[in-house]
Amino acid sequence: MQPRRIGITCYPTYGGSGVVATELGIELAARGHDIHFITYSQPFRLTGREANIHFHEVAVSNYPLFEHPPYDLALATRMAEVAEFYSLDLLHVHYAIPHSVSALLARQMLAVRGRHLPFITTLHGTDITLVGLDRSYLPITQFGIEQSDGVTAISSYLSDRTREAFNITSEIEVIRNFVNCDVYVRKPELVAAMRPRYAQPNERLLVHLSNFRPVKRITDVIEIFARVAQAMPARLLLIGDGPDRSIAEHLAITHGVQDRIHFLGKQDNVNELLPLADLMLLPSEMESFGLAALEAMACGVPTISTRVGGVPELIQDQGSPDQVNGLLFPVGDIESMATAAIDLLLDRTRLNTMSRAARKTAQDRFCASRIIPLYEDYYERVIARTASSTR
Numbered sequence: 001m002q003p004r005r006i007g008i009t010c011y012p013t014y015g016g017s018g019v020v021a022t023e024l025g026i027e028l029a030a031r032g033h034d035i036h037f038i039t040y041s042q043p044f045r046l047t048g049r050e051a052n053i054h055f056h057e058v059a060v061s062n063y064p065l066f067e068h069p070p071y072d073l074a075l076a077t078r079m080a081e082v083a084e085f086y087s088l089d090l091l092h093v094h095y096a097i098p099h100s101v102s103a104l105l106a107r108q109m110l111a112v113r114g115r116h117l118p119f120i121t122t123l124h125g126t127d128i129t130l131v132g133l134d135r136s137y138l139p140i141t142q143f144g145i146e147q148s149d150g151v152t153a154i155s156s157y158l159s160d161r162t163r164e165a166f167n168i169t170s171e172i173e174v175i176r177n178f179v180n181c182d183v184y185v186r187k188p189e190l191v192a193a194m195r196p197r198y199a200q201p202n203e204r205l206l207v208h209l210s211n212f213r214p215v216k217r218i219t220d221v222i223e224i225f226a227r228v229a230q231a232m233p234a235r236l237l238l239i240g241d242g243p244d245r246s247i248a249e250h251l252a253i254t255h256g257v258q259d260r261i262h263f264l265g266k267q268d269n270v271n272e273l274l275p276l277a278d279l280m281l282l283p284s285e286m287e288s289f290g291l292a293a294l295e296a297m298a299c300g301v302p303t304i305s306t307r308v309g310g311v312p313e314l315i316q317d318q319g320s321p322d323q324v325n326g327l328l329f330p331v332g333d334i335e336s337m338a339t340a341a342i343d344l345l346l347d348r349t350r351l352n353t354m355s356r357a358a359r360k361t362a363q364d365r366f367c368a369s370r371i372i373p374l375y376e377d378y379y380e381r382v383i384a385r386t387a388s389s390t391r
């Protein structure tokens with residue numbers, strides 16, 4: 001693909017969609033594309049010093065009249081300005097609400113000046129499964145999706161769900177999430193140096209990574225861990241922060257395991273923390289994909305998760321031992337998840353086999369080197385299709 005100038009908009013500070021958008025920008029920049037992040041703050045996984053990456057802050061003026069400052073309009077304005085100044089070929093927005101509608105406005109603002117700016121919307125999950133189905137957002141989300149020049153979804157599940165819930169008949173390209181397998185990898189010397197900070201040699205180390213929203217069921221994480229900690233010496237790394245953190249702290253005290261849990265808060269270098277663990281817990285109510293599980297798997301850490309949404313597209317719990325890369329259970333089945341975790345952690349051979357299968361899945365199917373060309377190919381198709389239709 002020839003080098004392109006691409007604008008990317010996402011939620012820069014919170015959630016998996018922002019992580020995917022940022023990592024995508026980093027990977028595209030490394031392949032020679034010129035990337036322009038148009039967001040309200042610098043995406044948290046960027047250092048600001050990467051080659052080929054530019055950051056354009058969206059500032060929202062707050063007049064006393066505005067009880068709710070119009071961020072979507074400020075964003076549309078900035079998108080149009082950046083697209084014009086830097087001659088962007090394409091805008092790629094992550095999370096439909098409100099980004100696709102802002103991109104649509106930017107496209108229209110430029111069209112009246114004879115400039116063509118196609119935009120692609122990538123659907124991530126709660127923009128469809130929760131927020132987009134709120135009656136007050138449904139029609140505008142549907143409109144934003146329909147008006148997009150291209151739409152991608154991060155799993156087949158999410159693509160199907162979007163079609164059903166929003167009556168979308170146009171094409172939705174499934175491009176699954178990815179991980180950089182060179183960055184997310186277990187480096188034995190790093191593990192040897194860092195693991196003693198969090199666990200003794202005789203202790204098992206579990207990990208959970210999320211934004212601590214109710215959909216993640218953090219209380220199930222604590223319940224499962226409390227049962228594991230009764231059965232063997234164990235510790236838990238909790239990475240992330242959000243509304244349910246204090247509920248988790250309270251439950252940990254109730255079970256007397258607060259001293260066995262490291263509440264680490266938001267962390268930048270999760271690639272250095274995940275490989276320290278033996279097992280990840282992700283007992284979510286819903287996951288359209290489960291990026292945290294993929295990042296752990298790339299580090300050789302298998303996941304116990306729930307059989308929801310797009311998770312079975314990533315975690316395979318049936319087949320020969322070298323195919324099984326994690327375990328899936330019904331939502332809320334704490335007892336089964338705890339029993340499975342205990343059995344697995346006590347069986348070193350099975351745990352190692354599953355760890356290798358997890359890494360192999362990440363490498364064979366979800367490495368950035370495999371997925372990024374799918375985005376590049378899709379960009380070219382959208383640019384070509386929309387250029388010929390506007391001629």
Ligand code: GMT
Nearest residue numbers: 015016017124125286287288289290291
């Ligand atoms: O729920 C989150 O963790 C945040 C949310 C988002 O859109 O920012 O995550 C969704 O997108 C992630 C990245 O594509 C997926 O890995 C998550 O499964 C998905 N979350 C849900 O569907 C609940």
